[in-house]
Amino acid sequence: MYQRKSSVIERSAAISSSVLQLLALIGIALSLGSAPAAANPKYAGIVIDAKTGETLYAHDADELRYPASLTKMMTLYMVFEALERGAVKLDTRVKFSANAAKxxxxxxxxxxxxxxxxxxxxxxxxxKSANDASTAIAEHLGGSESKFASMMTAKARSLGMSRTTFRNAHGLPNTSQTTTARDMATLGIALREHYPRQYKYFSTRSFTFGKTRMGNHNRLLGVVRGVDGIKTGYTRASGFNLVSSVIDRDRSIVAVVMGGRTGASRNEQMKDLIARYLPKASTRGNGNLIARGAMSNMAVAVASLELPKVGPVPSQRHEGNQRLVFAYAAPTPEPVVGRAALVNSLIAQKVAIPTPAPAMIPPMPVETASNQAVDPVTTASTSPRDGWMIQIGAMPDRNAAVELLARAQGAGGSTLSRAEPFTMAYAKGNEQLYRARFGGFEGQAAATQACATLKKKGYACWATAN
Incomplete structure (x- = not known):
């Protein structure tokens, strides 16, 4: 009898030990927050606080991966840039060559x-992530797809995407076309910051072409709170990729998942990252992490970070702080355009800053009246708005006005999710100022409500119909 009880006790102890071990393993797996990483060598992911640039999560974020149709994010960046400088208009016709059509x-x-x-x-x-349309616009803007791909790569370098190379405009398989999760996060942030008016296209649920209705491949739109874009991608070599932008109340992140085994598992991993790390994002910070325009080289990009007002320029990395890393000790040149390349971890957070081949970087364009987004002389923008709008300030510098709009749109949340930010140049005596405005409101009540929301966030604001 005693022996039987002893045997039962031993078996019970063994079962209890096994259960405890299993629970411990489950706890470890859950605490990692990146279960796909352990079983999937293609997986890479990152979550960036879009207000401060801090890396909230990273797994193989600087390892090379195939972008697949995430490539089209850069194709669209180039299209938005062409629209802003007046090279094309929304109704410009784009002809399909035999190369594009096939x-x-x-x-x-x-x-x-x-x-x-x-x-x-x-x-x-x-x-639809249309490959033929990608090639057609590439040939229209670049003369040939290969030349356009070189332009895309140069633009990537100017944005701080130091490990990205493009060979085509659509993302179809090419072993030389590679990127990283960090670089894709940088591009996602750049699209939001530089082209807030055009960025709204990424939230399109469906598009009707002829008699065909095309739904958005991004299944998180309208499902996960705060998700407003950006892009999916898949090839057999890349696995399932997704870049997501999330703005919820005062927090904002851009997250990247690359190399998912299935579209469903990729989406679930993205949902998990958003749920885990959005609450950890800062409620403060002005965003505006990436400078507009091309940089002459990466050293200039680093040197044009927001450096201390006094004291020597640091000459080496500071491992204990991921938020701001310097790797350039020469005298600080003037910033090339706007505020500067990357604040926090978007450049050289993990590795030393590489110097790209100078041949890939185009010369810095001179801003003239012909390529400015607003007319420097007249008292209105180049795209006059009708109806009710709101104004949140006037700045002597257009870039400052754009930055103010970006900050306000982040603070405004859903109230400004469909509003169109724009600047208006006007003369005040001998001084030229730029009004920072939002348009697209359905009436005075909507504009007034938007102002009320912004005033609670500390912004000056008033509604106007002209």
């Missing part, structure tokens, strides 16, 4: 010699 699906299916508008190209890229 691209494999997914595609619009436009025949060689036919054309669509620039806006239709944009919609087709953000929803």
């Amino acid at each position: 691209e494999p699906p997914t595609k619009l299916g436009v025949g060689a010699g036919s054309s669509v508008t620039v806006e239709q190209v944009i919609y087709s890229l953000v929803t």
